[in-house]
Amino acid sequence: MLRSIKLIRAHAVSLLMLLGFAGQAQAALNVFACEPEWASLTQALGGDKVDVFSATTALQDVHHIEAKPSLVAKMRSAQLVVCTGSQLEVGWLPVVLRQSGNVAVQPGKPGYFEAASVVNMLEVPTRLSRAEGDVHPGGNPHIQTDPRNIARVADALAKRLAEVDVGNAAFYQQAHQTFSKRWQAAIDRWQTQAAPLKGTAIVVQHKGFPYLEDWLGLKEVTALEPKPGVEPSGSYLSEVLGVLKTQPAQMVVRAAYSSDRPSNWLAEHAGIPAVELPFTVGGTPAAKDLFSLFDDTIARLLAAQASAQKAKRSAP
Incomplete structure (x- = not known):
């Protein structure tokens, strides 16, 4: 009788462990996007495999965002950070990253992605001075207004999603192919219009x-x-x-x-x-x-x- 009870308990523990692992396997990848355009792109490439949070809205000036505790809390649980870069978020993102203590999403780690790193930057200043106003050393960071840049970022971001979330790599590859076909067709239509x-x-x-x-x-x-x-x-x-x-x-x-x-x-x-x-x-x-x-x-x-x-x- 005692042995039967122990076997039942062991099976119950094993079942709970399997359920736990299954839940982890099915959990969506937590993505912290700095701007709405990258939140939208990540969602298009990730579908139900990602849970995307946008740190800003279209009606905010991304240059001037407060590093609120709510952003730090979101960063703490992030598995991938997708931002513009080129110092667009320099006034708040470094603080949020530092205070989050999340080692996996710091600059230089696979969990940190900058869109500006994969496009040809325009208006790169020849000299830097605060007297010149809000100037970005790497060039003008507002890259999202050209859909050809969105295509370049999508190529790189799909690869990064697959790298960070290996188990769903095939899904991201297929989603990227589907998105790219639709996007190129849209670019052709927009250019004609x-x-x-x-x-x-x-x-x-x-x-x-x-x-x-x-x-x-x-x-x-x-x-x-x-x-x-x-x-x-x-x-x-x-x-x-x-x-x-x-x-x-x-x-x-x-x-x-x-x-x-x-x-x-x-x-x-x-x-x-x-x-x-x-x-x-x-x-x-x-x-x-x-x-x-x-x-x-x-x-x-x-x-x-x-x-x-x-x-x-x-x-x-």
């Missing part, structure tokens, strides 16, 4: 669009910020208005997280449309994922161009 935008002169509120400009062939006349990250004064806006008298622009562009006051002022005084672009996933109601992000971006630019052309035709 956006062809009329090539050569369009624009003013930007913040220098956050060089990759979008490079992709679509937009021509940046000037920026409303006198230096990156520095709010324009009334006198500086008047200077910009003077520039447009000799170098006309068709629209003024800003990201959804930025204040609309400077761009609206210029739009009113220069007689050109002000365009709010989502900038990342969630920036506008229509930009629900990476695909609709670029659908909405191009639709807004084309609508602004049509508005500018209509105004020009009706001008006396």
Whole structure:
């Protein structure tokens, strides 16, 4: 009788252990994404194999995020960190990483991934000085506005997911192949739709669009910020208005997280449309994922161009 009880207990313990291991095997990979675009991309590549947390939203300025205890807590349980890099998150991410004590996701470890490391960076400064404003040594970090960069990041991120989560490597490979086919087809469609935008002169509120400009062939006349990250004064806006008298622009562009006051002022005084672009996933109601992000971006630019052309035709 005693032996039977012991055997039952042993079987029960073994069953509990097997259930525990099965639960661990099925547990989703915890991913800490610094920005919504990388959260969306990781979800597209990882499906139900990943549990993705986005540390920021599209309506926040990622340069200026507080290293809150809630972010530290999320970092503690992360198995993979996916961020832009190029010092975009330098004001808060190092603090969160350090305070988390999570050795597996520190820079240099497989659990730490920087998107900017796999793309061709634009606007790399020739000299560094705080007097120049919010300048990034590695180049402009707003790489997500060019879908070709998203494709490059997807290639590298899929490999990293497979490296960190070996058991699901085949899943990530297949998901990447599916995503890549859809993404390339979308890029071809977007480029056809956006062809009329090539050569369009624009003013930007913040220098956050060089990759979008490079992709679509937009021509940046000037920026409303006198230096990156520095709010324009009334006198500086008047200077910009003077520039447009000799170098006309068709629209003024800003990201959804930025204040609309400077761009609206210029739009009113220069007689050109002000365009709010989502900038990342969630920036506008229509930009629900990476695909609709670029659908909405191009639709807004084309609508602004049509508005500018209509105004020009009706001008006396």
